[in-house]
Amino acid sequence: MNDSLQSLIDGIKDDVIGWRRYIHANPDLTFQETPTADYIYKQLTGFGPLQLQRLTPNSVVARLVGAHPGKTYALRADIDALPIQEDSGEPFSSTKSGVMHACGHDAHAAMLLGAAKVLCQLQSEIRGEVVFIFQHAEEVPPGGAKELVEKGVLDGVTMIFGLHVLPNYPTGKVMLKPGVFSASSDNFDIVIKGCGGHGSMPHLCIDPVTIGSEVVTALQQIVARKLDPLSVPVLTVATFQAGDSYNVIPDSARLAGTLRTHNKDIRQKVPLLVEQILTGITSAHGAEYELTWTTGYTIGYNHEDACLISRRVISDTLGANTLIEVASPMFNSEDFSSYQEKIPGCFIMIGSGNEEIGATHGVHNPKFKLDERAMQIGVSLHVGLIHDLLIR
Numbered sequence: 001m002n003d004s005l006q007s008l009i010d011g012i013k014d015d016v017i018g019w020r021r022y023i024h025a026n027p028d029l030t031f032q033e034t035p036t037a038d039y040i041y042k043q044l045t046g047f048g049p050l051q052l053q054r055l056t057p058n059s060v061v062a063r064l065v066g067a068h069p070g071k072t073y074a075l076r077a078d079i080d081a082l083p084i085q086e087d088s089g090e091p092f093s094s095t096k097s098g099v100m101h102a103c104g105h106d107a108h109a110a111m112l113l114g115a116a117k118v119l120c121q122l123q124s125e126i127r128g129e130v131v132f133i134f135q136h137a138e139e140v141p142p143g144g145a146k147e148l149v150e151k152g153v154l155d156g157v158t159m160i161f162g163l164h165v166l167p168n169y170p171t172g173k174v175m176l177k178p179g180v181f182s183a184s185s186d187n188f189d190i191v192i193k194g195c196g197g198h199g200s201m202p203h204l205c206i207d208p209v210t211i212g213s214e215v216v217t218a219l220q221q222i223v224a225r226k227l228d229p230l231s232v233p234v235l236t237v238a239t240f241q242a243g244d245s246y247n248v249i250p251d252s253a254r255l256a257g258t259l260r261t262h263n264k265d266i267r268q269k270v271p272l273l274v275e276q277i278l279t280g281i282t283s284a285h286g287a288e289y290e291l292t293w294t295t296g297y298t299i300g301y302n303h304e305d306a307c308l309i310s311r312r313v314i315s316d317t318l319g320a321n322t323l324i325e326v327a328s329p330m331f332n333s334e335d336f337s338s339y340q341e342k343i344p345g346c347f348i349m350i351g352s353g354n355e356e357i358g359a360t361h362g363v364h365n366p367k368f369k370l371d372e373r374a375m376q377i378g379v380s381l382h383v384g385l386i387h388d389l390l391i392r
Contacts, residue, residue: 001316016111016113017110017375019110022039031080033058034058044060044132050063051063061131062132066129066390070129073128073160074154074160075385077109079108079134081094081101081106081139102365102368112134114378115132115379118383133153137335141297149341159303161345162346164347164350165351166363167359174318174348174349177327181300182331182334186271187259190254192208192252193252194285196251199247199248206287222277223235233259239255240254300347303346310385314348316384317381357371
């Protein structure tokens, strides 16, 4: 990266930190992000030649039209927070009880604001257009990305890039996983319907608790014995709710959980196997069941051309030794995949861990912190991608 461009990025360092800390202290839950979107919109109005849109009340899309014709590329940041009580100890901790930016979306928004401010100053050199997407509702399916795609946010866009801070790696490192990088996510709800009664007379009941226990154990056999070990998913029962008394067998029990996989065929097959298990176990005990699946995010896939561009920019901007090529995809899900279903794209992970300041806890943790130096790396990558594609 040339000195003049680096100087522009260095010049907004304090702005980026300030934006991030304001958003962190004033978090908004998924589908409630209108105040955050209003704040972002207000900042963008001061940057200069941006065309601003509110495709939804809780998101912002900014378009920078360069002085010369060319292709259109998109950069995306998510902006929603999580229902977590913050325990990070940061002086700018959340002012809202039970709501926290514990996944770095505040930093993502600030990094993209920084990139927009820098690139507005380069408008006369840009050959094409840049779309800055400040997206709502990443944390909860069906997700904001799907909604924005349906509203045409990618119309005319050639390729899209996204960044995510990751405290599992130290600041100064950038991670890239070509091909499949994240899992699909689908959730299931099971209601087992038995026949309740007094705890002293179980022979007169159809106990949904013992039946549910059998179901939990049997579901583990899907991964252990029904699928190719090289393609196994994660199938987790995370909720088991039944009854509220010492001596009353309840009428029903509820199980709920999630399926994560990197394989489209497995994603189709597992629900059928779950249905077989439920049918067999409940019928053996004279019980009934209801099974509901909620489709979540699709498999995230980093396209080859987008990865080639990302590698080149990471090397030119930060140095070749910065990049870590990740061998295996993660089982986390990410609604950036909704964009990648529509056009080629690449999702890049930015190391933000730092033991000296306690930035060691993973995302979705109440003690989550990030090394704010990582945000300058994010701004540099956003700007570097557009410089490589539309200026150089």
